[in-house]
Amino acid sequence: MKIAVPSNRPGLDGQVSNRLGSAAYLVIVDSGDMSFERLDCPSGASGPGAGVAVLSLAVESGAGAVLVGHVAPHIAAALEKQGVVVATGVSGSVADAVADYLAAAEETGASGGSGTAEATPADPSGRWGEAAKKGLRQFYAMLPRLIGVILLLGLLQGFVSRETLFSLFAGVPFLDALWGGVLGSVMVGNPVNSYVIGESLLKAGVSLAGILALMMAWVTVGLIQLPVEAEALGKRFAVVRNLAGFVMAVLLSFAVGLWL
Incomplete structure (x- = not known):
């Protein structure tokens, strides 16, 4: 073979x-x-x-x-x-x-000599069960990090004043969306963490446009892992994809913020 x-x-x-x-x-x-x-x-x-x-x-x-x-x-x-x-x-x-x-x-008794190995069709129900198990394992592995983010947010709220926060997010929809996109682009971690951070910022009074931009950029843009993505998928593709993700995050968040 x-x-x-x-x-x-x-x-x-x-x-x-x-x-x-x-x-x-x-x-x-x-x-x-x-x-x-x-x-x-x-x-x-x-x-x-x-x-x-x-x-x-x-x-x-x-x-x-x-x-x-x-x-x-x-x-x-x-x-x-x-x-x-x-x-x-x-x-x-x-x-x-x-x-x-x-x-x-x-x-496993598979063919290791000559000829072509034949793939046996997988049982769909088995795939669903395996997918559910993997999802639960990922959630279990992510839980300590999620708890850590919540605790760090508590420290952030204690040391960062509302005045400092509002000096960055001044209430201007487009500027808030721009700053949110910048922060989301450089922050790393599981996307679920962005929901927790977004809720905390919303309660603190940050505009919806800034929070939406942060969450969208967090999921679609990754400046920290850009070198790895460029090596795997090509420099041009990685740069264009991240730039397009940032622009769309800012524009869509600005539009949704105005609409709501």
């Missing part, structure tokens, strides 16, 4: 790429004798649609499995319907990743 592995180097000693779009090469390994061939990923592979282009190379090469750090679930499902197994959460060297995959496939 041929196994496709996106990598930063054209050999078995290269590291498995976390995302398909950030890979410089696609290494096609024959599981029978560990021989391999190198395919160059499309130039400018970090741009939009690069991951799909790399997957097309893998399918055209006859690969029966793709090993990668992360891939969108709907893309993985589409490949598995065609009989191509997608293994995510893979890291380390290409050689180690292939060896680990073959060992796991042998333990």
